[in-house]
Amino acid sequence: MNFKLNHLGKYFQLIRLFWSTAIAAELEYRMNFIFSALTSLGGLAGSLFGLFLFYGQGYHFQGWSWEEALIVVGIFTFLKGFSTAFLAANLNRIVKHVEKGTLDFVLLKPISSQFWLSFHSMSLWGLPDMLFGLFIVLYAGSKLELSWLSYLSGLIPILFGATILYSLWFILGATSIWFTKIYNITEVLKGLMDAGRFPMVAYPVSYQVFFTFIVPVAFLTTVPAEALLGRVNPAWVMGSGGLAIALLWFSNQFWRFALRFYTSASS
């Protein structure tokens, strides 16, 4: 991203314009929004039921009480909403642009193409999940009597988690330059992200290794939850930050590299 500081204002203004158009377009389908809120509520109820199946029988994940495990579910739900609101609508479109050859129009614009592709749209459909997730975290947090400082220290790794998720999504989206028709590649990512419903200790060691070092799901929900609970090893948060920055940088480099292979519809 060729950000220059004096351009920052321009980019913010662009985001505002992009999103207000996107929201206006979606408000045409108000019934759908109610439907998606219902679906989110149902999804949350299901997640809680899934967790209850373990805790209802006296079993608990090692070192995680019911409320503590709820925080993981809350963060998971929030991130799910985040990806619906900000990632899915935008990054799945990369595939469409490549397939139809309209990526040219994006590349010709006088702003960073990664920026354009990443922020062009946003979807209100993700908001219910984000709100419900937040609600669960606050509810469990009040039961555990967390201070505002705890919430604050949870915020940072969540930001890292969101960045990691964005970067992975963008990298996968960028591979469409070669594979063209891969609408479902992000579904795979979504499917793997489902592992974030539970804290990592709930999994056998082989799974833990996979979800930490190969698909870094652990950094999306477990690390932020532990930071929120004030018992994380600072090395994990730093690792999370390092990974976020590295992946963000890599996504940009990867995008530039991929563009070299892009042959548009007319060239």
Place this chain on the structure above:
Amino acid sequence: MKRLYKIFQTLLSTYYAYMLEYRAELLLWALSGCLPIILMGVWTQAAQGGAFALTSAQFARYFLAIFLCRQLTVVWVIWEFEREIVEGKLAFRLLQPLDPVWHHVWSHIGERFARLPFIAVIIGLFILLYPSAFWIPDAGTSALFILVSICAFALQFLIQYTFAMFAFWTEKASAIQELWFLFHLFLSGSIAPLEVFPPGVRQVVEFLPFPYILHFPASILTGLPVDYLRSFLIMGIWAGIFYAINRYLWRKGLKQFSGMGA
């Protein structure tokens, strides 16, 4: 009859060939259904530490079976149907002397065959991950499993095709399906075997169509106790209900339908 056989044979081979074109996409679809494999990890781990109705190995088998059943019963007819209505393509299909549903049925079946190699790979992976939990069901069980899976697919297809009928009246019939899918996800036994549900919940769920699409065939394959007579009966009743609604809406919808040139 002979004409129908010929048509079906042609449709199957056409759609099979068509699906082979999208092998990479199919692989991704199949991979995105990895939730049972993830849950397999959590439950096998939990069974080692807590007192659950199933042992660790039973959980592993159960979730592999669920994975298989999901691959065998996945249906997407509502999205295709919705598109045909919105784009007016149904009009062309209606000109053919064949109920348009058969195109969808055979494309689903063709896709199933294209998926088989991938399923084999996953089973191989399972053997590597849980060698001690691997089992080979006997011939009778396997035959019964295949029969029940076909019934489960038919029921799932019938339900979704019934929701698809609403596309005649609303542009977003798939939203109904998405809400339904949530219940399906949590009540069909795909997040956990019904054996670990609270007994009260289980009793209610067993009268709904959900568990018969995944839990029932998976239980047969893994040797969990099953009440065959009652299960088939409930499955049959739901199939009947949805078939009746489906045909009623189909007739009503056709009158409503005005595609390009129709």
